[in-house]
Amino acid sequence: MYKQLYVIQEGKPELATIRSYNTADFEQLIDVQRQSFPPPFPEELWWNEEQLREHVARFPQGALCAEVNGKIVGSMTGLIVALDDYGHQHSWSEITDEGYIRNHNPEGDTLYVVDICVVPAYRKAGIGKWLMQSMYETVVQLGLTSLLGGGRMPGFAQHVHQLSAQQYVDKVVAGELKDPVISFLLRCGRVPIGVAEQYLEDEQSCNYAAIMQWKNPFKV
Template sequence: MSYRQEYFAFQDKQPVKAVVRRYMEKDFDRLIAVQKECFPPPFPEELWWNKEQLQNHVRLFPEGALCVEINGEIAGSMTALIVDYQPGDTHSWEQITDNGYIRHHTPAGNTLYVVDISVRPSYRKLGIAKKMMQAMYETVIQLNLDRLLGGGRMPGYHVYAADMTPEDYLEQVAAGQLVDPVVTFLMRVGRLPVGVLHDYLQDEESGNCAALMEWKNPFKNS
């Protein structure tokens, strides 16, 4: 089933027509350009999306390949796959996403897992990430999955790394005692912290850790 939703984003109180839709092969060059803007050097170029990865996204699980388009430009994208997750499972980003190639996408699984979310810097105050997240929540419900799950960076952790563990840091962010640019945003859009994943992704600011963040399907039994 295709996904397409037109809506208004707001830029300095000015409504701007936008659409959330599946991305397709014709979008690949623009999606790679979004990655380049979001992750400029010294971020390794080989970690940007490549066309083989994107081809897998739209072939293996098109429902998990979404973008926002504004005035003919792709402002951001979000990618997910289905996995069979059991609470307490540990993993790295590379393991669970197949290094972004999603070749072990599991249609019979129970969890929509976020591979990536990217928003071009010039569009980051328009609520685009929140809108894409909402679209993925709707996908969880449409596919009758148990949850949306994903590892969120903790880029503020490096400031406190000498004084507290990643678990302590996440607990303080969840309690509102600290603010983290990523984890606090994910909380604001409805996701709850489950725990810390160690050696999740090479990320010096996060101590190579990630906050495992969950949104449970409200129509499923807990």
């Protein structure tokens, strides 16, 4: 994957590159994680070099980064799974092999999102949406059925005593509440199809995640 496009940063167009990441990018990729997921997000869930080596070796088409002015400002990683092997009630560590993707199955039907992150300074520039669009293109190119992934629910902790996780997602979809992650995924064309318990150690989400899908429109 390699393409260039303009994003709008603080009202000004800036040329961005979406490309596959490689071993030379590891230090920057880990720094992007550090900026994107500050405490209380667990530090041990940031990428390490061994995980990144597995990504580029096993499924380079699913290892994407966004670069502006020679600096990486976002990344997205995926693997292919056979969805019937996992179903919708799965954990992040189970379906991603704790981020190492050694369970990547080239014969599978679903591109599963391991991670997407953008540094705070570029979150309103459209970087995340372009990374997601690029992964949709990979789904189409490989003839997969869909893209799937668990979306964090960082606003849920504020409502956990009044709403169930499913009710919270329903209210976000209805426009009654906004959630930084779920609302973003909705804008990217993802559709919630379930809620997973104990998906990821995440205080803000109370360990829940919305399982959200994008179907390949060319695979009816």
